[in-house]
Amino acid sequence: MYIETMDAAIECENLTKTYPGKPPVEAVRGISLHIKRGECFGILGPNGAGKTTALELMEGLLIPTSGTVKVLGKTWQKDSTWLREKTGISLQETKLSEELTVLETIRLFASFYQDSADPKDIIAQVSLESKSLSLIGKLSGGQKQRVALACALVGRPELLFLDEPTTGLDPQSRRQVWEMIQKFQAKGGTILITTHYMDEAEKLCGALAIVDQGKIIAQGSPGELLKDFGGQTRIEVDFLEPGPDPQWISPHSEITHMSEVSPNRFLLQTTSLIDSLPKVLAAATLTGKTIQTIRTHQPTLEDVFVGLTGRNLRDEVTGS
Amino acid sequence: MNPAPLKKSWTSRPLPQMVYTRLIEFTREPQAVFWVYFFPLLMAFSLGIAFREKPTEDLLVCLVGNPLANSTGKPPIASGFVFSRETIDVAIGLLRRGRVDAILESEGINGEIKLKFHTDPTRPESALAKAKLETHLAHMNQPTLEPIPEVFLNLGGLRYIDFLIPGLLGINLMGGGLWGVGYALVDLRVRKLLKRFAATPMRVRDLLLSIAISRFIFTAGQVIILLGTSWLVFGVQIRGGFLDFCIIVILGGFCFLSIGLLVASRATKYETVNGIMNLVMLPMYVFSGVFFSAERFPEMLAPVIRILPLTALNDSLRAIMNEGRSITSLGFEVMVLGLWTAGTLALAMRLFRWR
Ligand SMILES: Nc1ncnc2c1ncn2[C@@H]1O[C@H](COP(=O)(O)OP(=O)(O)OP(=O)(O)O)[C@@H](O)[C@H]1O
Ligand SMILES: [Mg+2]
Numbered sequence: 001m002y003i004e005t006m007d008a009a010i011e012c013e014n015l016t017k018t019y020p021g022k023p024p025v026e027a028v029r030g031i032s033l034h035i036k037r038g039e040c041f042g043i044l045g046p047n048g049a050g051k052t053t054a055l056e057l058m059e060g061l062l063i064p065t066s067g068t069v070k071v072l073g074k075t076w077q078k079d080s081t082w083l084r085e086k087t088g089i090s091l092q093e094t095k096l097s098e099e100l101t102v103l104e105t106i107r108l109f110a111s112f113y114q115d116s117a118d119p120k121d122i123i124a125q126v127s128l129e130s131k132s133l134s135l136i137g138k139l140s141g142g143q144k145q146r147v148a149l150a151c152a153l154v155g156r157p158e159l160l161f162l163d164e165p166t167t168g169l170d171p172q173s174r175r176q177v178w179e180m181i182q183k184f185q186a187k188g189g190t191i192l193i194t195t196h197y198m199d200e201a202e203k204l205c206g207a208l209a210i211v212d213q214g215k216i217i218a219q220g221s222p223g224e225l226l227k228d229f230g231g232q233t234r235i236e237v238d239f240l241e242p243g244p245d246p247q248w249i250s251p252h253s254e255i256t257h258m259s260e261v262s263p264n265r266f267l268l269q270t271t272s273l274i275d276s277l278p279k280v281l282a283a284a285t286l287t288g289k290t291i292q293t294i295r296t297h298q299p300t301l302e303d304v305f306v307g308l309t310g311r312n313l314r315d316e317v318t319g320s
Numbered sequence: 321m322n323p324a325p326l327k328k329s330w331t332s333r334p335l336p337q338m339v340y341t342r343l344i345e346f347t348r349e350p351q352a353v354f355w356v357y358f359f360p361l362l363m364a365f366s367l368g369i370a371f372r373e374k375p376t377e378d379l380l381v382c383l384v385g386n387p388l389a390n391s392t393g394k395p396p397i398a399s400g401f402v403f404s405r406e407t408i409d410v411a412i413g414l415l416r417r418g419r420v421d422a423i424l425e426s427e428g429i430n431g432e433i434k435l436k437f438h439t440d441p442t443r444p445e446s447a448l449a450k451a452k453l454e455t456h457l458a459h460m461n462q463p464t465l466e467p468i469p470e471v472f473l474n475l476g477g478l479r480y481i482d483f484l485i486p487g488l489l490g491i492n493l494m495g496g497g498l499w500g501v502g503y504a505l506v507d508l509r510v511r512k513l514l515k516r517f518a519a520t521p522m523r524v525r526d527l528l529l530s531i532a533i534s535r536f537i538f539t540a541g542q543v544i545i546l547l548g549t550s551w552l553v554f555g556v557q558i559r560g561g562f563l564d565f566c567i568i569v570i571l572g573g574f575c576f577l578s579i580g581l582l583v584a585s586r587a588t589k590y591e592t593v594n595g596i597m598n599l600v601m602l603p604m605y606v607f608s609g610v611f612f613s614a615e616r617f618p619e620m621l622a623p624v625i626r627i628l629p630l631t632a633l634n635d636s637l638r639a640i641m642n643e644g645r646s647i648t649s650l651g652f653e654v655m656v657l658g659l660w661t662a663g664t665l666a667l668a669m670r671l672f673r674w675r
Contacts, residue, residue: 059519061515061518061519061674081521084519084520084521085521087519089519091515091516093512094511094512094513094515095511095513096513097341097345097513099344099345099348099349100341100345104341104344105341107332107337108337108341109520110332111328111332111333111336111337112334112520112521112522113520113521114521135348151516155520155521
């Protein structure tokens with residue numbers, strides 16, 4: 001169904017966008033991306049980082065202050081009609097008409113495309129069959145979000161742009177949205193998604209760019225980012241009674257660091273949880289003390305972000 | 321490769337779908353239906369009834385002096401009138417408060433009797449009373465009648481309702497065009513739906529056309545209801561050609577649609593568009609002769625008033641409905657409407673923004 005070519009789904013070079021005003025807002029300050037076809041690419045960043053702006057530049061909805069964008073090998077200036085047929089978009093906030101039913105809405109959007117999917121099939125894909133005759137105004141937030149996704153899918157796009165498609169949804173609805181995205185990707189589609197949920201990015205995205213204050217501060221697969229910027233896995237051991245010899249375990253190849261938090265609590269850092277956990281257990285048994293709990297903490301993208309910026313992902317960007 | 325696109329049935333093409341969804345959306349909002357269809361009727365009814373000619377009710381005329389050469393000192397009797405005798409001061413007071421419709425005053429100068437009318441130009445009954453009294457006096461062979469031209473409302477056998485209905489049609493077309501298009505567009509923009517549409521292959525042309533077409537359908541309904549009801553209830557007629565009438569309605573509707581488009585081409589807030597809309601409509605409400613004739617404004621304003629689109633529309637509607645004139649005699653008005661349409665449409669297309 002999709003043309004297999006070597007070229008990129010999206011390529012952009014040194015994109016910048018400055019919103020005029022007093023003072024002007026430099027929302028995007030030089031972003032370059034290369035997104036392969038068939039990939040699910042995530043843009044991760046805190047509120048106000050410039051995710052939406054960057055996405056809309058690539059969607060051809062905003063004109064960049066400088067820099068270039070190529071989508072599916074074409075530019076918005078020259079081939080916008082063709083590109084509109086091939087891309088599906090879900091904006092961060094759209095209020096669809098409350099007085100239309102789900103089916104009427106999807107039909108309307110289907111009418112815009114030359115080669116559109118059957119509205120009923122699309123509604124089934126987003127699991128809204130039972131709601132297809134309900135008014136949009138009577139749907140829950142998660143259901144509305146799925147209608148928005150259906151609107152993006154109804155033109156049989158090759159490329160999906162999703163701006164925070166799961167913000168504000170309950171875990172159940174989020175999982176449903178993820179499934180749809182994965183199904184779309186399985187059929188060869190390319191996805192560009194923004195989010196500030198790390199678990200979402202880790203689950204869906206093969207490649208990620210972490211954006212802060214309009215710039216990409218790190219890029220790579222989730223694994224690479226975790227390895228490079230996440231720091232090490234931590235193991236926390238609590239003994240029931242205080243007083244094992246503080247040297248009960250000696251640092252070795254995997255365990256890079258050990259500290260005594262309190263007489264019965266120790267914190268270890270390791271490069272490999274699998275290898276060091278048996279050794280930790282063995283050493284702990286040798287002390288003759290009873291272990292109360294062992295907690296492990298693997299680095300997340302949240303840690304990557306904190307490590308890179310010293311701030312939390314959900315903090316607002318202040319005064320940039 | 322993608323399969324060759326299937327040829328779509330016309331109902332699943334963008335324009336019919338957009339028009340259809342706009343129409344059903346509208347019918348699902350009962351308040352909107354009320355304001356669009358019943359409010360104008362309500363207005364026509366209340367004004368029509370308040371100002372209706374009362375054929376069975378007598379006109380009240382105050383006599384000052386002894387104008388009807390009646391030596392008995394009692395008020396004369398004439399069908400259609402109720403006369404009373406008052407002093408001039410009392411009579412003027414009554415006229416002011418609308419308790420009498422006109423005053424006929426006589427002055428005896430050197431044995432010659434001169435007559436004088438006092439009328440209230442804001443009330444059609446007043447002009448009617450004067451007109452009828454004149455005929456009545458002519459029948460009675462009153463010799464020295466020198467009526468003073470005080471009648472400003474040029475009724476010419478016309479009832480107020482006949483004057484009013486074309487004006488109401490005019491403001492409905494104006495309000496429909498401006499609110500219908502202006503508000504609809506800003507609403508789409510505020511809800512980011514306009515931006516969402518921009519992200520599809522749908523063309524601006526289809527969007528604007530769909531708004532225009534759905535507006536025309538609502539407006540046609542409004543015109544039919546307003547005209548039909550005023551015909552049934554008040555006997556208001558279109559004396560000129562029906563086709564001429566339709567052309568003027570379409571021309572006027574299109575003109576205000578374009579103005580609405582211009583008003584909303586950039587506004588991103590409801591407040592902004594509200595403000596601009598009122599700024600545009602208020603002067604026309606006042607000056608374009610909706611409830612009373614625009615001829616009552618000072619002479620020097622006339623050239624400006626004449627080139628307002630609502631004046632051109634109201635004047636044309638009245639010319640066709642009341643005077644039975646044809647559209648060919650309305651060159652100036654048609655030109656005014658055409659120029660406004662072309663100018664605002666061109667500007668609106670230049671200024672239009674999706675976001
Ligand atoms: N139309 C606009 N005019 C002026 N400034 C804007 C406009 N849109 C966004 N901004 C500013 O640009 C910056 C980036 O905004 P953007 O919406 O791209 O952030 P975001 O990463 O999508 O945030 P969020 O996670 O909250 O959606 C912010 O500081 C914002 O205030
Ligand atoms: Mg955003």
